[in-house]
Amino acid sequence: MKTFAQNFKDARVKRDHSQAAFAIRSKFPQSHISDFETGRRTPTLKNLHRLRAALGCAWEELLGKPK
Secondary structure, eight states: OOOHHHHHHHHHHHTTOOHHHHHHHHTOOHHHHHHHHHTSOOOOHHHHHHHHHHHTOOHHHHHOOOO
């Protein structure tokens, strides 16, 4: 099962956003984007909503499909 970090990076790369470009789009520091992708930082629910909205993706793409 893939982790949030893997799902998040896959979603960003799929949309052809660099970390720097996505940081600007999502209004997060680039260091936060890197930390989310490596699992060093876990977003709060509020920040998860901001990330999802900036990516324009479904919750399932970031969190995985429910069992």
